[in-house]
Amino acid sequence: MKTPGTTAFKFLKPEDMRRAASYEFAPKALVEGYFSGRHRSNDRGASTEFRDYRQYAAGDDPRRVDWRVFARSDRLYLRNFHQETSMNCYVLLDSSGSMGFGENPSKFDYASFFAAALCYLVIRGKDRVSLCTFDEGVRFFAPLGSTSGHLHRILHELEDNRPGKPTSLSATLKKIFPLFRQRGSLVILSDFLDDPGAIFEALATYLHRGFRIYLFHIAAPEELELQDRGLVSFLDLETRRRVVTHTRDLKRSYGEAMQAHFRNLRTLARQRQIHHQLARTDTHYFQLLDVLANRPR
Amino acid sequence: MNLTLANPSLLPLAALVTVPVLIHLFARARPRSVPFSSIRFIESIVRKTARIRQPRSWLILLLRTLLFAGLIGIFLKPLLLAPNPLAGEGERKNVILLIDASASMSAVEGSRTRFAAACARASEIVAGLGSGDLANIVWVRGGSVPEFPNLAVNKSALQQALQSARVSLETADLPGAFSRAEALLRGTRGAREIHVLSDFQAANWKGFSLPDLPGTRLVLIAAGSREVANQALIEILPSSHKVLVGEDVELTARVANYSSQPVLRRVFLRAGEMTQSRDVRLPPWNEGSVTFACRFAKPGEQAMEFTLDEDDFPSDNTRRLVLDVRPHLSVGIAGTDQETARRWARALESVDWILVTPVEPGEPPDTDVLMLAGWDGANRKALQTFLAEGGSVICAPAAGLPLGDVLALAGREAAGDAVFRTSSLQGTMGLRVANPGHPVFALFGGGDAGNPAGGKFSERLELSPGSWPDEGTLLAYQDGVPAVAEWGRVILWNVSLEKSEPRWAERAEFVPFLAELVLSGRRGPSAMAGGDFPSGSKISRDFPGDTLDEEVAITSPPGEIAVGRAGAGSPVFRSKSPLGPGLYEWLVHGSSAGYSTVNFPAAESDLRAQDLPAMAGPEVMTLAANESVSSLRKGIPLWPWLLGFACLCLLAESLVVWKARSAAP
Numbered sequence: 001m002k003t004p005g006t007t008a009f010k011f012l013k014p015e016d017m018r019r020a021a022s023y024e025f026a027p028k029a030l031v032e033g034y035f036s037g038r039h040r041s042n043d044r045g046a047s048t049e050f051r052d053y054r055q056y057a058a059g060d061d062p063r064r065v066d067w068r069v070f071a072r073s074d075r076l077y078l079r080n081f082h083q084e085t086s087m088n089c090y091v092l093l094d095s096s097g098s099m100g101f102g103e104n105p106s107k108f109d110y111a112s113f114f115a116a117a118l119c120y121l122v123i124r125g126k127d128r129v130s131l132c133t134f135d136e137g138v139r140f141f142a143p144l145g146s147t148s149g150h151l152h153r154i155l156h157e158l159e160d161n162r163p164g165k166p167t168s169l170s171a172t173l174k175k176i177f178p179l180f181r182q183r184g185s186l187v188i189l190s191d192f193l194d195d196p197g198a199i200f201e202a203l204a205t206y207l208h209r210g211f212r213i214y215l216f217h218i219a220a221p222e223e224l225e226l227q228d229r230g231l232v233s234f235l236d237l238e239t240r241r242r243v244v245t246h247t248r249d250l251k252r253s254y255g256e257a258m259q260a261h262f263r264n265l266r267t268l269a270r271q272r273q274i275h276h277q278l279a280r281t282d283t284h285y286f287q288l289l290d291v292l293a294n295r296p297r
Numbered sequence: 298m299n300l301t302l303a304n305p306s307l308l309p310l311a312a313l314v315t316v317p318v319l320i321h322l323f324a325r326a327r328p329r330s331v332p333f334s335s336i337r338f339i340e341s342i343v344r345k346t347a348r349i350r351q352p353r354s355w356l357i358l359l360l361r362t363l364l365f366a367g368l369i370g371i372f373l374k375p376l377l378l379a380p381n382p383l384a385g386e387g388e389r390k391n392v393i394l395l396i397d398a399s400a401s402m403s404a405v406e407g408s409r410t411r412f413a414a415a416c417a418r419a420s421e422i423v424a425g426l427g428s429g430d431l432a433n434i435v436w437v438r439g440g441s442v443p444e445f446p447n448l449a450v451n452k453s454a455l456q457q458a459l460q461s462a463r464v465s466l467e468t469a470d471l472p473g474a475f476s477r478a479e480a481l482l483r484g485t486r487g488a489r490e491i492h493v494l495s496d497f498q499a500a501n502w503k504g505f506s507l508p509d510l511p512g513t514r515l516v517l518i519a520a521g522s523r524e525v526a527n528q529a530l531i532e533i534l535p536s537s538h539k540v541l542v543g544e545d546v547e548l549t550a551r552v553a554n555y556s557s558q559p560v561l562r563r564v565f566l567r568a569g570e571m572t573q574s575r576d577v578r579l580p581p582w583n584e585g586s587v588t589f590a591c592r593f594a595k596p597g598e599q600a601m602e603f604t605l606d607e608d609d610f611p612s613d614n615t616r617r618l619v620l621d622v623r624p625h626l627s628v629g630i631a632g633t634d635q636e637t638a639r640r641w642a643r644a645l646e647s648v649d650w651i652l653v654t655p656v657e658p659g660e661p662p663d664t665d666v667l668m669l670a671g672w673d674g675a676n677r678k679a680l681q682t683f684l685a686e687g688g689s690v691i692c693a694p695a696a697g698l699p700l701g702d703v704l705a706l707a708g709r710e711a712a713g714d715a716v717f718r719t720s721s722l723q724g725t726m727g728l729r730v731a732n733p734g735h736p737v738f739a740l741f742g743g744g745d746a747g748n749p750a751g752g753k754f755s756e757r758l759e760l761s762p763g764s765w766p767d768e769g770t771l772l773a774y775q776d777g778v779p780a781v782a783e784w785g786r787v788i789l790w791n792v793s794l795e796k797s798e799p800r801w802a803e804r805a806e807f808v809p810f811l812a813e814l815v816l817s818g819r820r821g822p823s824a825m826a827g828g829d830f831p832s833g834s835k836i837s838r839d840f841p842g843d844t845l846d847e848e849v850a851i852t853s854p855p856g857e858i859a860v861g862r863a864g865a866g867s868p869v870f871r872s873k874s875p876l877g878p879g880l881y882e883w884l885v886h887g888s889s890a891g892y893s894t895v896n897f898p899a900a901e902s903d904l905r906a907q908d909l910p911a912m913a914g915p916e917v918m919t920l921a922a923n924e925s926v927s928s929l930r931k932g933i934p935l936w937p938w939l940l941g942f943a944c945l946c947l948l949a950e951s952l953v954v955w956k957a958r959s960a961a962p
Contacts, residue, residue, distance in 0.1 A: 101333065
């Protein structure tokens, strides 16, 4: 078995690992978890560090009532403490046919590089990471884990993974929701060529459950802006359908449609306090780690 | 019209018309395949724009196909042939060019005259003839003449004749021209063609039917393409050509407007030192007139020139007139009734502007008016000659003379065989004025000159009722029998100067009445002094027999015109060449002996053209001003049209493509 740091994986090269080592990623990332750990959670829970008081409501655990306050004021108040937790990071990698588009690297390779680096960083920080690859359904799911073996398994899976069938992100999100038993950060790497309304409807259940969601919109420059190639037959990498047209005729309209799609995704994300980031394959994926690292709590 | 190809061997090229379709289909069938992440957006855009792009694409394909078809057509050289074309290049041809050189051909269209255009077209036809072809030109003018006596081979001579030809100001002699052409073509071998190059002026051609010339093709070629607005002086009408010194003369100028617009024109009259002008308003396609009043102080021939202000066709803006101004009217008195003749003579001798001259019996009188007292029908022929030359006769018939003889002098026929017979009236019978509006009675209108019908008569010449013409009676007896009647140039005198109570001949009003009657007899139409000759004819004039040839000359600006005697010993002198419109002065011993005029033919002023296509027939072809004769021989080449069509398609295709690119979504 290849060992990170000693053996080169396709998507996690030693030089990338050395460079990633300098990232202060984990401490700054928002984490949630039921296990105590070295990260301070925003969730109120059992720990030694006091956070605030809250009036008692029916259903609250009576053990958390501050009887001293009750004795003084004759009112029931609960004491809230910061909860210490370890980080749970769920990485969803879109492996549909459309992700195979692009050259040096393809969108799929670019997303795989980023996923590998992210998993490495999370495990290096003693936190737990889960990887799920999907197209029209779940192709691979690695539950949360924080061991190097777990990382190896993920890296092997990434190497064996190939872009394939049509994507349905919204359906996949609904399907895999029961597998994500613990809250955490949900990092989705996809080209989001799906109905934005359906995607955010599916994400609503994650938000409701307290997940922090990061959408990395993987896009190749040549699909953001069509190159003038004359009369061509466009072959859909997912559906294998063709359309014959002249690039000159639709260049401007296509650019506008892509911009509109991107703006729509971003607007819907902002409305739900979801981070949406465009990831162009002509930029280094480390810049995405920068974005993640500098993300305010 | 038939369509044929000059290069039929290249017909397989027509298959190339499918090239754009094939390219279109091929390009559409095998476009480069480009794998793409998702064609979702592309499909949506393509769906939206397909409704616009697809018809445009078909339009571009159509334009390209048409462009190819046009280009292929150019190489095939299609020709549009007439159903019955003229003889081709290989056939022997005998060609007569009938070129209209009449006055209307001097009208200017654009930068040149119609005649120049006709000569240019004729030159093209001559240039297109082969080396074995024969040709000749017949100039259509007053007297149509061929350029050469026979059909000629010498094309350069014909070209030279066309270059040096000048338009005449004459009327076209169409029957004469066609007759000449037919005579020239008679007996020739090969194809026979008559090319008529004319403006086909309706005034000349409307009444003319093209001759039926078997075996001869007639080609009518229009030399004028549009109507030229024109106003013309068409006639000058003097109140009389024989004018007395000091007499008021009215000169009426008729002006025609040959245009669709009403116009206001000015007519000028110049007579010696005198100049007058009058404006005339002319309705469209109509005419108007202006009248000038003149009086001449000196006797002799007076030349006058009427001019219209300038227009596009100036040739017909001038007309000339010569009036014979006399010191007196000469009146001859003859006949068997000596008493009446004596009383007439005594009365007329008291009038200073009347000269009573004796008349030789049997000879045509050399007077303006002849008064016959008791005419018994003698010298009828001489009298008719006298009347035909513009004289007038006051005739008092003798008893027993048939009324028909008097009417025959006036060129009329009698209703019956009534005879004048002397009749004594019971008591006396007065007269009445039957036609008060007649100029004879103008002097008596105020009453100062007395009553011309004041006499009472006891005798007269009787006529059976209803035998005389109703019109023309000036004075009538109370029972309606004419006393004085004017029948044409003959005035009937049925008044007995002896048997009147009181004596009518001694009344104060008798002399003015008789003088006015003489003057009235002069007023009828008569020939212009010196003669008005048709344009293109030789002018002539009589001179005394002892006049020597070298003594007579004709002058007209800019110089002298050759003149000669019409025949050995003839008193008639004639110009040696036909003359155009102008005023010509006859000189004898260097002194003026009178004038002759040649005026523009009025029929040539209306420049409207006959409908040319309506004249076409099985053997008659018509060509518009912009069509060429070679098209009737070789057919009309369509390649320039196809080239233009291809250019148009290319332009349209570029436009559609450019529009598609600029509007690309």
